[in-house]
Amino acid sequence: MHPRPLTKTLVGLTALTSILTGCSAIGGNSADLQIYSARHYDLEGAFGQFTEETGITVEFISGDDAELLERLKAEGDDTPADVFMTVDAGNLWNGARQGELAAIDSPALDEAVPEDLRDAEGRWYGLALRARTVTYNPDAVDPAEFDATDTYAGLADPKWKDRLCMRDATSAYTQSLVASLIDLHGRDRALEIVKGWVANDVDILSNDILLLEAIDAGTCDVGINNHYYLARTLEENPDLNVDLFWASQEGAGTHVNISGAGVVEGSDNAEDAQKLIEWLATDGQNAFVDANHEFPVNPAVEPEPVIAAFGEFTRMPLNAEAYGTLNADAVDLLAEAGYK
CATH class of the missing domain: 3.40.190.10 (Periplasmic binding protein-like II)
Incomplete structure (x- = not known):
C-alpha cells in the first residue's frame, strides 16, 4: 500500500x-x-x-x-x-x-x-536524541583551550570574553541546558556559571543557524549548538569553518x-x-x-553518516523530571543573571 x-x-x-x-x-x-x-x-x-x-x-x-x-x-x-x-x-x-x-x-x-x-x-x-554541545572556529580556537571536565562552566572563564555566541533566554534549548546545570551543580553554582557567560559579553542570537554562521564568519569563536544544526549546515555548505567539541567528556558528559x-x-x-x-x-x-x-x-x-563522523561521545544522563520541574527556576536564573 x-x-x-x-x-x-x-x-x-x-x-x-x-x-x-x-x-x-x-x-x-x-x-x-x-x-x-x-x-x-x-x-x-x-x-x-x-x-x-x-x-x-x-x-x-x-x-x-x-x-x-x-x-x-x-x-x-x-x-x-x-x-x-x-x-x-x-x-x-x-x-x-x-x-x-x-x-x-x-x-x-x-x-x-x-x-x-x-x-x-x-x-x-x-x-x-539531540546533543547540545560546543561548536567553534578552528582558525581561532585550539580545542585544548576547552575545559574537558566541565566545558559549559568553562565558558565562564574570562579568557572567552568577547568570543562567545549563544541562544536567547526564551529558547527551550537554553532553558533545558540551564535546568540541567541547576540539577547537576545546584542553583548557586549554576547562577555563577551563567553570570560568567554574561560577564564575557556573550553575543545572544535568535537561532542556531545564525549562531553557526557567526562562528564561520569569525564574529565569535565559540558557541553552543544542537548537533543536528551543524550537520544540516555542513550538508548545504561543506566548506563551513565550524568544528564540534563534545562537551564535558571527562566529567558529567554532554547535555542531551x-x-x-x-x-x-x-x-x-x-x-x-x-x-x-x-x-x-x-x-x-x-x-x-x-x-x-x-x-x-x-x-x-x-547513526547516519554525517553525525557518525562527529565521533562517539559520553552523554549526560537525562533527568526528565528535573527538566520539567526546574524549567521555571532556569527562566528565573537567566533573568537574575542578566542573560537576555
Whole structure:
C-alpha cells in the first residue's frame, strides 16, 4: 500500500484552545491514528513508511508543545488524539504528570529505549536524541583551550570574553541546558556559571543557524549548538569553518535532550498507537531520525553518516523530571543573571 500525496491545510480550533495547526493525512482521508505532534522534522517520510509496512494510516496535527497539551486537556475524554509527540523531556514529563498519557506495557520499548530516556511507568518514550554541545572556529580556537571536565562552566572563564555566541533566554534549548546545570551543580553554582557567560559579553542570537554562521564568519569563536544544526549546515555548505567539541567528556558528559511520544489516555486505538511508537523506536528508527540528523535512542541502531563522523561521545544522563520541574527556576536564573 502506497501513501497518497501529502496535503496540508490550516484548520481553526475551538475558541477554548484558540490555536492554528497544520493537519496532514498519510495513507487515506480517514486515518486510523491521530497524532498531535510538536515535532516538525520530516514526519511525512517516517509515517508514510509505517503506513506502507503496516497498513495503519496516520494523520497528524502540528502545533506548539504547550498548545497541544492544553488542547488535550480541553478535549478530555472526547479527544480524537491517539499519540502525543513532543520535543523536550520536560514536556513529556509534564504531559504524563497531568494525566494525559496512558501507561503501557511494552517489552519492545523497554529493550529499545535506555532507562533514563523513558518514563518508569511507561507513559512516554524518547525516540530521537539531540546533543547540545560546543561548536567553534578552528582558525581561532585550539580545542585544548576547552575545559574537558566541565566545558559549559568553562565558558565562564574570562579568557572567552568577547568570543562567545549563544541562544536567547526564551529558547527551550537554553532553558533545558540551564535546568540541567541547576540539577547537576545546584542553583548557586549554576547562577555563577551563567553570570560568567554574561560577564564575557556573550553575543545572544535568535537561532542556531545564525549562531553557526557567526562562528564561520569569525564574529565569535565559540558557541553552543544542537548537533543536528551543524550537520544540516555542513550538508548545504561543506566548506563551513565550524568544528564540534563534545562537551564535558571527562566529567558529567554532554547535555542531551529528546523528542518522544506517548499513547494518549483514553485513545480509541491504543493498540495501534503503541504499535506506532514501538515501530519508531525499532524498525523505523532510522526513518524517524536520519533526515534531521538526530541520534537514534536505540543503541542497536547506527547513526547516519554525517553525525557518525562527529565521533562517539559520553552523554549526560537525562533527568526528565528535573527538566520539567526546574524549567521555571532556569527562566528565573537567566533573568537574575542578566542573560537576555
